Structures are given as C-alpha cells and as structure tokens.
Amino acid sequence: MSARTPLSAIALVSPVQLMIGGIIFLPAIYVFWLSLNQSSFGQAASFVGFANYAKVLGDAYFWKALLNTVIVVAVVVHVELLLGLGMALFFASGVPFRPLLLAIVLAPYAVSEVSAVVMWRFLFEPDVGMMSRLLMTLGLPPIEWAVNPSHGLAMVSLLSIWLHLPFSFIILYAARLSIPSDLYEAAAIDGASPWTSFRRITLPLLMPALLIAALFRYIFAFRLFSEVWLMTGGGPARSTEVMAVYLYLEAFRYNAFGPAAATGWLLVLASLLLALFYLRRLYREMFARA
Amino acid sequence: MPKLSLPKLLRHLLKLVGVLAIVAWSLVPIGLIAMSSFKADRDIFSTSGTFSFAPTLANYEALWSRWGDFFFGLWNSFLVTVGATVLAVGVSLLAGFAYSRFASRGLQASAFFLIFIRLIPPIVITLPLFPVVNWLGLNDTHFVLIVLYATFFVSLGTVVMRTFIDQIPRELDEAAMMDGASQVQIIMRVILPMAAQGMLAVSVFVIVYAWNEFLFAFIFTTTKAKTAPLVISEMIGAVEGVEWGVLFAASTVQLVPVLAFVILMQKHLVAGLTAGAVKG
Numbered sequence: 359m360s361a362r363t364p365l366s367a368i369a370l371v372s373p374v375q376l377m378i379g380g381i382i383f384l385p386a387i388y389v390f391w392l393s394l395n396q397s398s399f400g401q402a403a404s405f406v407g408f409a410n411y412a413k414v415l416g417d418a419y420f421w422k423a424l425l426n427t428v429i430v431v432a433v434v435v436h437v438e439l440l441l442g443l444g445m446a447l448f449f450a451s452g453v454p455f456r457p458l459l460l461a462i463v464l465a466p467y468a469v470s471e472v473s474a475v476v477m478w479r480f481l482f483e484p485d486v487g488m489m490s491r492l493l494m495t496l497g498l499p500p501i502e503w504a505v506n507p508s509h510g511l512a513m514v515s516l517l518s519i520w521l522h523l524p525f526s527f528i529i530l531y532a533a534r535l536s537i538p539s540d541l542y543e544a545a546a547i548d549g550a551s552p553w554t555s556f557r558r559i560t561l562p563l564l565m566p567a568l569l570i571a572a573l574f575r576y577i578f579a580f581r582l583f584s585e586v587w588l589m590t591g592g593g594p595a596r597s598t599e600v601m602a603v604y605l606y607l608e609a610f611r612y613n614a615f616g617p618a619a620a621t622g623w624l625l626v627l628a629s630l631l632l633a634l635f636y637l638r639r640l641y642r643e644m645f646a647r648a
Numbered sequence: 649m650p651k652l653s654l655p656k657l658l659r660h661l662l663k664l665v666g667v668l669a670i671v672a673w674s675l676v677p678i679g680l681i682a683m684s685s686f687k688a689d690r691d692i693f694s695t696s697g698t699f700s701f702a703p704t705l706a707n708y709e710a711l712w713s714r715w716g717d718f719f720f721g722l723w724n725s726f727l728v729t730v731g732a733t734v735l736a737v738g739v740s741l742l743a744g745f746a747y748s749r750f751a752s753r754g755l756q757a758s759a760f761f762l763i764f765i766r767l768i769p770p771i772v773i774t775l776p777l778f779p780v781v782n783w784l785g786l787n788d789t790h791f792v793l794i795v796l797y798a799t800f801f802v803s804l805g806t807v808v809m810r811t812f813i814d815q816i817p818r819e820l821d822e823a824a825m826m827d828g829a830s831q832v833q834i835i836m837r838v839i840l841p842m843a844a845q846g847m848l849a850v851s852v853f854v855i856v857y858a859w860n861e862f863l864f865a866f867i868f869t870t871t872k873a874k875t876a877p878l879v880i881s882e883m884i885g886a887v888e889g890v891e892w893g894v895l896f897a898a899s900t901v902q903l904v905p906v907l908a909f910v911i912l913m914q915k916h917l918v919a920g921l922t923a924g925a926v927k928g
Contacts, residue, residue, distance in 0.1 A: 363752040366831045370746035373739040374806055375758055377799045378765045385773040392775060448666050459667065461911045462674045468910040469678065470860030472877040473899040476884065477677035480684070480892065486693040488680065520677065525921065532922040581769040584862040588881055602771045609775055610867070622772035629767045640763060644756055 386626060392619035410616040411624075419596050420621065423604035430511055430600060431579045434518045439572060441519070442526030447560070450534045467524040471584035478517045479503075479589065503590065507597035510590040514598070517585050522578075526571045533567030534560070569636075576632050580625070601625055678903070685896035692892050707893035711901070718898050721879035724790065725902075728875060729858040731794035736801045736854045737847050743802070744809025744846070745835055749821065762803040770800060774867050781868060788872045793865060797858040804924050805850040811923040812846025813839060849920025852913045859906050876902045 393410050397403035414420050445463065453459055466474070481489040482501050490500050503513040537560065545555040583602035586592060592599035592607065599607070601621065609618035630637075684692050685708070691701040711718060747759055786792045820842075821834045829837065840847075865875045880902060883895050910917060 363754040364750055367746040367750035367752070367755060370742045370831070371755070371758060374743040374762070374802045377739065377795070377802055378762065381777070381795065381799045382765050382768055382773055383761075385776040386768045388776045389772055445670065448670075453663065453667060457914075459670065461914055462671055464910060464914060464917065465674050465678060465907060467917070468856060468860075468907040469903060470877050470880075470906075471862050472860075472880045472884070473681075473903055474677070476880070476895055476899045477681050479884075480681060480896075481677060483693075488698075491695070520673070528918055528921045532918065577767060581771065583771060587866075588862075588884060602769065605771055605775075609778075615775065619775055622769075622775055625769050625772055626767070629769060633767050637764065641760060644760055 389619045389622045389626075392615060393623045395616055395619075397615045406616065410620040414617045414620045414624070417617075419599065420604060422597065423599040423601050426511060426598060427580065427582065427600040430515050430518070430582060431576060433515045434522075434579050435572060435575045437515075438519050438523055438526045438575060439530075439568060441523055442530050442571070443564070443568070445523075445527050446530040446534045447556075449531055463527060464524045466520055469521065471521065472588060474517055474521050475585065475588040478513060478520070482513060505594060507594065510598040514582070514585050514589055517589065518579065518582065521585075522575065526575060529567055529571040529574075530564060533564050537563050573633060573636050577629055580629060580632070678907075681896045682900045682903075685893065685900045687893065689893055692896075707897040708901075710891075710894050711897045715879070715883065715894065715898065717874070718876065718879045718883075718901075721874050721876040722902065724869075724873050725859055725875040725877070727790050728793045728797065728873070729855055731790060732797035732801075732858040733851050733854045735794060736798035736805050737850050739798070740802055740805030740809045740850055741840070741843065741847060742835065743806040744813050744843075745839055747806065747810040748813040749818070762806055766803050770863060774864070778867065788869050788874075790873045792868050793858075793861075793873060793875070796864050796868070797854065797861060801850070801854045801857060804853060808850050808853075808920050808924045809843065809846050812843050812849070816842045845916065845919065846923075848913065848916040849923065852910070852917045852920060853924075856906060856910060 392403070394405060394407060395403035396406045396409070449456070449460075469477075479487075481487050482503060484490055484500060484502065484504070493500055501509050501513065503510045541559050541563075542555055545559060550558070581602055582600050583606065586598060586600050586603050587606075590598040592603045602625075605618050605621045605625065608614045608621060686703040686705070687701050688704050688706060747755065781787050781792055816839060820838050824834050824838050860877060861875070862877050862881065865878045866881070869875065869878065876898075880895070880898050883898060884890065
C-alpha cells in the first residue's frame, strides 16, 4: 500500500468526508466547547470549566433519564435479538410462502415512528383499544401507559422492538443462510440432536452476526427519542424521559445550552464506550492490511 | 393424501402457529389502522364493528378539507426525500469507487473515520447546528433537511457502494483506462451501470429514512418545509379527544407509498443491509 493518496481518490472521497466532517464531526467537537461554557440561545458564552457536568450529574432527572434509557435499551435489544434469532431459525427450517412471509416480516421497517405510535396507542387505548379489551377478557390488568411510568416505558419498548425487529432478523437470517448445510448433514450422520447442532454449529457460527446486530442496535437504541416523545412526552412528571428527551428539553425548553451540551457529550462518550471493542478490532483489521 | 404420522402432524401444526404469529405481529397494527381509516367514528371502537362495518371515505374527506397542511407536508416529504436520495447516492458512489479502487494510509484512515462518525447521536449535533442554521437563514427549508438526511446516510452508503463495486472486475476499468477514459468517464460508463444494484440498495435506506424521519424535521422545520410525519405528530398532539379516524387516514396515506416501495425493493433492502452490516 502506498503512503501517498492519489489526487483523484482525494477528489472522489472529499464530498462524503466534507459532509460528515462539517455537519457531524465539527459540530460534535463544538458541543464539547459548548459544554464548558455557560450560554443560552442568543447569549454570549462564558467559560465555566466542568460546572455544567457537575450540574447535570447532580440533577435527579438526569439519573432518572439514564436509568430509563439503560432499562429500555437492555430490554429492547435483547428481546429483539432473541425474537430475531428465533425467526431466522424458523425461516431457515423452511416456511410456506417464503417470499410473501419475508415481505410481511419486513413491513414494519417501512413504518414511521409517528405512525407506529398511532398504531400502538390505538391498540392499547384504555378501555376501548383492541389489546386493552383482550387483556380485560383474559382477566389481566390494563396497560396504563399514560399514567403509570413503567407501563409507559413498556409501551415504548414494545414499539421499538416492533419497528426494529426486521433489521435484527435480516442480519441473523442472512448469516444463518451462509452456514453450509453439509455441516448439519455431517452432524446428523454423527447422531447429533437438533439441540446439539444448534449449540455446536448454529450458535458459534452466528456469533459474529449476533455481535454486529447487537452493537448496531445498542448504539441506535441509545438514541431513542421519537417513540418516547410521541408516546409519553417524557411524562407524567418527567418520569419516562430518556437521554435524548432530557437533552432536548434542557436545550430547547429550558434554554440551558451548557447542561444540554454536557449531556450531549456524555451521550457521545457512552456511544464510543459501547463500541470500543468493535472499533479496536476494526482498526486493527484495517491497518493490519496496510 | 398421504398419511401423516402424529409427530409430523404436530410439527406442521407448530409451523402453522409460528407463521400465524409472525403475520399477526407484523400486520395487525398496520392492517388495523388501514382498515379503521375507512370506518365511521362510531365503528372505530365498537366491538361488533371490528370487521363488519359500512366503509366510508368520510375520514379522507375530513383530512382533505381540514388538514390541507398534511398534503402540503407530503409534498415537502417527497421533495426532501428525492433531494436527500440523489445527494446521498451520488456522493456515496464516488467515495465507494475510490475506496474500492485505491489504497493508501490516508484513505484507510478516512474509511475508519466514516465508520467512527456513525457513533455520534443525531440529537447531539442539533445543539450547535440550530443557531448556525438560524443564522444562515436556512431554518425551515428543504435544503437543511436534504443535507442532514443525506449526511447521516453517506457513511453507510459508501460502505455499501464499496462492497458492491468490489465485485466489479478491475479489468473493466483498466480496459477503459487503456482506451483513454478519465476517472469520471470510468465511473459513469463502466461502474454506474454495473453498480446499479448497490445504488438501489442505498436509495432504499435513504428513502425510507427521509420519508419517515421525525427528529430533525421537528427541530429544523416549522411551516414552509414541514414534512408529513411532523403534521401527523401535530394531529396526535392537537387533541385530547384524538380524532382517530382522520389520524388513521393520514397515517395510511403516509405509509402506503413507502410500504409498497419496501416490498418491491425487498431484495435490494436485504442485500444492502447485509453488505452494510457485515462490512461496517
């Protein structure tokens, strides 16, 4: 590999690099600067060091939002991977009308967060929604998502799983299809039970795809905003806020740009931390070839 | 009909249950609002009216006469989606070609940067961008959404394009180069026709994202460039007595084109997701 980059290559990658550099990277760095200053919209900034971080870390609502985010992300990602894995194996075992069924599974991918909120609110509308009535018929307690914070978060989780299951499913199904079938035939000849071949063949070979899907879903679930904003608005009494909603409110409702920026930078750090292993492996792989 | 043994019958039955569960999970929420959009108000929540009702277009008429904003929002969504897709696919094609055909330490580092950048949450950059966008007078314009939507998909787009272009034999560009074609001519005449699959895959991502996006539209648009999801969110919020019927009509109109598109483009969506996830 050459040390110098040809001019034409630089020209070809520059639009992409300028876009992400100018619109994502530089602003993200600037957020760090903002987080060290006391400022609000249309007001000159004054340097305050880490005071904004202290303020945010001393705010009970921040910790509430963080806890909510961690719980929702953990539930959403793991349930989603489990369902996705189950569905991928189910599809691989042979299903009738496969192309049609695949299209049906992918359908929620096309649905906007806004419409998904409409759908699930309607299903769980107190007393009259289809699911509320079903729960009532089964003698189960109703989901009071508008008044009970944990029910609200459960609705948000359900909605998120529904919207993003197609992604996890596709990644896992594609990985499952790339496992050569002679492995299973050999295992069957050796008298392996389905459970043994799942544990010894399927699971180890799916592990890379599972990790990739988990990583992407952790990072994206961590950004959760619209579902919460449109379902509960963070209420009642700020009890269902997640990190992105907390940041939004600090910045655009309370005009506290400093604390909002500190929250933002903490979000960036958390995302980087989540992806650290992946980034390190990727870095090694890329530069090992160099 | 051949005789089935009991375990086999049981397995078929289980499979059927599985299929039904999958169909119900995916389609009930969508089907229910699509169906209910044709119901009169009194049928929407009635137990007996779930399937037996007299279909009516009243909700669509109400949507048309009272929420003209929504159709304006659809038009804005359309413009923004087309703009973001053209921009994202175009620049991803160029960069994907460079990463596929050239290699150097600088390029390697910039490829790493592409992936690294995906870790920054969109909400974080709204903080510094909001005042800048205001100051430039770009608030509430299609332009701002087009650029933002495209930017958040160029890194995935580039990775996907690179994966697809890697599969085009280099001999083809070398032959064109011998004939005296420039870099740009090679991309336009050799790569473009053969990378169409990859470009379709990238456009599926961008189209679905741009058509449905809420956060940036919510922060950066108010009236002139307001997109359809934003209008629907206002319809949810405008109401403690939600006008469900009209809301269903709006959700259905917003959903149908993109759903049809995803189903048509299923193959490309799957190919793009796997190329993008495996490689980066």
